[in-house]
Amino acid sequence: MIHLNYNNLETETQERLLSKSKEEIQSKFGDELKVFSKQHELNYDELLYEEAVKNLYNYKFKFQI
Template sequence: MVYLNFTNLDAETQNKLIATSKQDVENAFGEQLKQYAQKHHIDYEILLDEEAMRNLYNYNYIFNL
């Protein structure tokens, strides 16, 4: 069995997974993140990127070899 984490993947795959994760986070928590960003004077896009990276560790990666 092969175990991989996010950093073992090529750049193209990493970018695709980050984009997918960003969409997932925005759909699930977009309004809450916007409110938090406004309240704490944080750039929403940076906050969204950070949450998307954290969200990647919740994914189970399955590869066809």
């Protein structure tokens, strides 16, 4: 059995998955993240990026070879 994680994927695939993860985080927690970033004077885009990366490690990858 082969186990792959996000880092083992090609750059194009990583970017696509990160984009999808950002959309998912924005739809679930976008308003909360905006409020949090304003309260703590953080950059919203950087906070969104960090949360999207964390979210990627919750994904389960399935490949057909």
